[in-house]
Amino acid sequence: MTEIIQNDTTALPALNALYTKAFPDEDLLPLLKRMIGEPDVISLVAGSLDNPMGHVCFAHGTVNGHRAALLGPLAVAPEHQKAGIGTALVQAGIEAVLAGGAEQVLVLGDPNYYGRFGFQQEDAVTPPYALPEGWASAWQSLSLDEELPSGTLELPDFWMDPALWSE
Numbered sequence: 497m498t499e500i501i502q503n504d505t506t507a508l509p510a511l512n513a514l515y516t517k518a519f520p521d522e523d524l525l526p527l528l529k530r531m532i533g534e535p536d537v538i539s540l541v542a543g544s545l546d547n548p549m550g551h552v553c554f555a556h557g558t559v560n561g562h563r564a565a566l567l568g569p570l571a572v573a574p575e576h577q578k579a580g581i582g583t584a585l586v587q588a589g590i591e592a593v594l595a596g597g598a599e600q601v602l603v604l605g606d607p608n609y610y611g612r613f614g615f616q617q618e619d620a621v622t623p624p625y626a627l628p629e630g631w632a633s634a635w636q637s638l639s640l641d642e643e644l645p646s647g648t649l650e651l652p653d654f655w656m657d658p659a660l661w662s663e
């Protein structure tokens with residue numbers, strides 16, 4: 497069983513290497529730097545802080561005053577993929593945001609992957625920026641006890657960058 501550790505800023509240099517390998521065409525480090533260490537962010541590392549095999553963040557937001565969480569980013573080092581690490585991180589994170597009072601978890605990602613956790617296309621809660629055409633199925637949610645009322649997901653500043661919501 498992979499160890500999942502709540503991390504603070506100490507893992508940032510190692511996370512830089514992990515995200516560079518997992519996302520060779522994207523620079524998520526500026527987002528990570530702003531997220532990690534924020535009091536309302538869940539940041540989980542799989543493995544060890546100096547040599548993480550995987551990492552996930554969850555940010556808390558609101559929809560019409562109701563607490564919601566946004567999953568992302570998520571990365572598993574290529575040499576450790578398909579070993580259950582992504583699943584362990586997502587499940588641990590969902591438990592943590594539930595404990596933090598979120599009523600729904602939202603994600604922008606591959607439905608083929610997130611569908612395995614029960615995520616379904618979300619049409620009532622809209623993301624902060626309009627998504628590119630054809631991305632509707634990538635905007636998904638997992639409702640916990642009950643669904644949130646419709647509305648826009650309000651997020652902390654670090655997610656308020658249109659480039660993070662476009663191709």
Ligand SMILES: CC(C)(COP(=O)(O)OP(=O)(O)OC[C@H]1O[C@@H](n2cnc3c(N)ncnc32)[C@H](O)[C@@H]1OP(=O)(O)O)[C@@H](O)C(=O)NCCC(=O)NCCS
Binds near residue numbers: 573577584604609
């Ligand atoms: C997507 C990612 C996080 C999955 O992590 P992981 O540790 O490999 O995932 P798990 O081992 O828990 O689950 C692997 C399963 O998911 C499947 N899977 C992985 N990526 C998938 C995808 N994009 N679409 C569909 N299935 C996918 C695998 O085929 C495997 O299936 P199996 O259990 O039937 O063999 C990891 O591959 C990754 O970091 N990829 C590059 C970065 C990325 O795309 N992150 C984005 C998430 S939006």
